[in-house]
């Protein structure tokens with residue numbers, strides 16, 4: 001008897017759990033599937049309803065479909081991981097299981113949960129088998145030549161690509177009994193197929209155009225375990241077009257997961273580069289509220305922040321300049337912005353969010369150091385040349401003509417009720433560089449003292 005316990009990989013396709021379960025028995029269908037949504041735990045991790053509600057619905061739809069397919073499913077919603085693990089332990093014991101097969105999750109609390117359960121299952125001669133699934137290659141299997149974890153994306157990507165070339169990863173076969181898919185998975189499959197067939201060919205030229213929905217929009221589905229990198233590579237290969245740039249974005253996601261696995265301090269809200277905590281980050285609540293509400297006085301930043309608040313979405317390019325504005329222009333602590341994004345985004349994923357925030361704040365991965373700043377006026381002019389994005393979200397400026405929308409005059413601001421800039425970008429950029437330098441010098445001094 002084996003049990004499958006699915007936590008994030010709540011999907012039928014490309015799921016290694018089914019194959020593992022049937023290896024042990026002569027049965028086609030698994031003996032029993034356990035599902036334990038943990039809404040309170042998700043909230044404690046900082047996720048908001050835009051992330052949690054569809055996730056919970058996904059569990060219900062999955063259970064319903066499995067039952068219709070004749071699979072025995074037990075769905076048990078509990079507040080926290082600890083209760084979920086205790087319940088799985090009791091079910092495994094009561095059902096006389098030999099193995100519990102579960103999708104591996106990499107977070108710190110998730111690791112603790114699995115260690116807790118594994119120990120107790122082992123004491124009863126029950127194995128806990130974790131499938132590597134959220135990323136293509138297990139984080140500990142892809143290391144530098146010196147056996148160290150990668151901290152630079154390009155080097156990681158090259159190693160990842162090399163590994164893929166020598167051992168391409170194909171999606172796991174669909175189980176014969178899976179004759180229908182749960183509605184969220186069916187929709188995810190269609191969304192990926194449509195994007196790959198219609199828009200992928202324009203991706204590399206149009207991906208930074210914040211006015212166009214040319215990117216895939218798949219991230220909420222990926223973050224909630226409905227789609228995998230293997231499926232993306234397989235779908236792109238069928239098109240026989242150059243999909244390198246898009247596939248490299250998927251590898252960014254895998255990279256951040258690997259970083260989080262090797263440097264679990266990030267789950268304790270520490271920067272990847274510890275010395276950057278010597279930067280005297282501000283926690284000014286008035287500045288922070290102005291940023292959250294889209295009232296910074298920089299139209300393109302405010303458009304992005306208002307879009308986030310009202311829809312839970314924001315294009316990647318806008319995430320880059322809006323996050324950089326918080327740290328490099330307002331000098332606010334990156335953790336404030338990180339938490340706001342996590343609570344608002346419909347594709348919220350702790351690891352992808354943290355990795356990108358730390359990249360933008362110059363506290364995380366990447367060789368390019370703290371002089372990376374984004375000029376919010378130039379970002380607007382370059383990526384929203386006609387001002388359409390600003391006009392959509394900062395409606396009080398909608399009547400301003402042409403490029404002037406990115407930098408309204410004091411008179412235009414006063415007439416439309418739009419705020420003056422909170423800071424002067426050039427001054428703020430000079431100041432943050434000085435603060436970083438000061439932190440670095442302080443750190444070097446401390447090291448010399450040691």
Ligand SMILES: Cc1cc2nc3c(=O)[nH]c(=O)nc-3n(C[C@H](O)[C@H](O)[C@H](O)COP(=O)(O)OP(=O)(O)OC[C@H]3O[C@@H](n4cnc5c(N)ncnc54)[C@H](O)[C@@H]3O)c2cc1C
Nearest residue numbers: 215216217218219249250253316319323348349352353356
């Ligand atoms: C400050 C900041 C916060 C972010 N927070 C999140 C988050 O919470 N969840 C999240 O999934 N992505 C996050 N991203 C990454 C990226 O913005 C989104 O993945 C992307 O906008 C999703 O759009 P898409 O699905 O159309 O992606 P596409 O451009 O079609 O890319 C395909 C997939 O690759 C992955 N991907 C793409 N870019 C990145 C990236 N830079 N880092 C990691 N994975 C990537 C996503 O899973 C995405 O769905 C963040 C980026 C920034 C700058």
